[in-house]
Amino acid sequence: MTSDRLFDRATKVIPGGTYGHTSPASSLPRHFPSFTRKANGYKFEDVDGNQWIDFMCAYGAIIHGYREPSIESAVDQIRKNGSVFNNPHEVTVELAEKLTSLIEFADWAVFAKNGSDLTTWAIRVAREFTRKPFIIKAGNAYHGVDAWCDPGMGGRIPSDRSDILEFKWNELGQLKDLFAKFSNKIAGVILTPYHHASFAASEMPNKEFWQGVRTLCNENDAILILDDVRCGWRLHSGGSHCFFDFTPDLSVYSKALGNGYAISACVGGDFLKKAASDVFLTGSCWNDAVSMTAALYSLRISEERNVAQSVLQKGKFFCEGIEDIANDNGFEFNMTGPPSMPYPWFNGDDNLFLIQKFCEYASQEGLFFHPYHNWFISNAHTQDTLLDAMERSREAFVNLRKELD
Ligand SMILES: Cc1ncc(COP(=O)(O)O)c(C=O)c1O
Numbered sequence: 001m002t003s004d005r006l007f008d009r010a011t012k013v014i015p016g017g018t019y020g021h022t023s024p025a026s027s028l029p030r031h032f033p034s035f036t037r038k039a040n041g042y043k044f045e046d047v048d049g050n051q052w053i054d055f056m057c058a059y060g061a062i063i064h065g066y067r068e069p070s071i072e073s074a075v076d077q078i079r080k081n082g083s084v085f086n087n088p089h090e091v092t093v094e095l096a097e098k099l100t101s102l103i104e105f106a107d108w109a110v111f112a113k114n115g116s117d118l119t120t121w122a123i124r125v126a127r128e129f130t131r132k133p134f135i136i137k138a139g140n141a142y143h144g145v146d147a148w149c150d151p152g153m154g155g156r157i158p159s160d161r162s163d164i165l166e167f168k169w170n171e172l173g174q175l176k177d178l179f180a181k182f183s184n185k186i187a188g189v190i191l192t193p194y195h196h197a198s199f200a201a202s203e204m205p206n207k208e209f210w211q212g213v214r215t216l217c218n219e220n221d222a223i224l225i226l227d228d229v230r231c232g233w234r235l236h237s238g239g240s241h242c243f244f245d246f247t248p249d250l251s252v253y254s255k256a257l258g259n260g261y262a263i264s265a266c267v268g269g270d271f272l273k274k275a276a277s278d279v280f281l282t283g284s285c286w287n288d289a290v291s292m293t294a295a296l297y298s299l300r301i302s303e304e305r306n307v308a309q310s311v312l313q314k315g316k317f318f319c320e321g322i323e324d325i326a327n328d329n330g331f332e333f334n335m336t337g338p339p340s341m342p343y344p345w346f347n348g349d350d351n352l353f354l355i356q357k358f359c360e361y362a363s364q365e366g367l368f369f370h371p372y373h374n375w376f377i378s379n380a381h382t383q384d385t386l387l388d389a390m391e392r393s394r395e396a397f398v399n400l401r402k403e404l405d
Contacts, residue, residue, distance in 0.1 A: 002047045007034040021059055021373070028356065028371060031363040039066035041380040052368045053389050057376035060230050060341070063256035063311070064301055065380025071259050071297045078293045089289035095296050099267055102299065103239045105247050106267035108276065112286050115229035115254035116144025118266040119190065121281055122250045123148070125268070126188030126223035129275035134182050136189045138169040140197040143190060143227050169195040169203055172212040179220045188223035189213060193231045193240035194337060199352065199372045201345040202337030210246035223272070226251040229264070233257065234340045234376070237308050261294035307379045308340070314386060315339030315377040321390040329397040343374040357403065361396035
């Protein structure tokens, strides 16, 4: 297979062959392809010419479908004049204006390339503003590749995390205890809109969670940072805090923001503008007009087509359908988390055997379902596509039942 041959070649010149979330260790080696050749809408083709119905959307970077025509034509126009210059392109200002008009608490925006660039920068802004050292996060929450939060073990020294504290998602009592124990030392709390850890069912916030977090931050003069990198534009067109009805002080976006073009943004209120301008921020190709244009058009489409609402509805249709099919085959199976980015969970499947086998069988039907990561629905998934995927997944559930019996 071309995919295997390419992977062998890759291991000779790239540590690990492929890495991070695309490494074989975090997927299903021999069932999932290692390399993709092209993609369009809701489908992709691997290097061996296999066609897949995609439910990972480049791990969330695609929301309108691969190669969304109006984004691609806007980007093609911009690219004719170049993209990275000595100064930012005017689209930078337009994009900042767009974000501050869409996100009601935002008075300013900055841009980078990856989510990690700006989750790390945001905690520095919190420290600069408060002049305090500690940051609180939820245990098992992913905020990027930097040493203060990465899930790997390599290359770390104890001081990397000496100022990072953790509490269990939804346990407001634990958060309160941390504020009491490290009194007047907490600069900020960084959290995702809901808890979407890998290898575990997603957990939505309890009814009182977000208001409780907001109150504790206010009482302790700590900055509330929302890491909306994965959920942004999939729950609400004004940012995921609107979906859960609270107001953060800073929000970080990436993934769906550029519909596949590398861009991230952090927005904040006026009171943090001075601190934001005092924390150094730059990158070689960050002032990239192509990605900024993609983001501008992607945001316009999200607004015009009410995409967050649309992917939530499509996801609900799909999740309910697939849960029914699982139940027909005798499985207790739930799509956890919001339906636009559901995480599949077989009750009692703590060693992940059932989900792994199910995704193996699904891969034989041309479905790219991930066993350990939340899936993503794009707005290019049509009702017919979702019905087709449900029928294919029926085969996978039937085969799994046969194997178990
Ligand atoms: C919640 C969250 N925060 C931060 C990041 C890091 O973003 P990036 O991979 O663009 O650096 C991710 C990436 O998956 C994420 O899901």
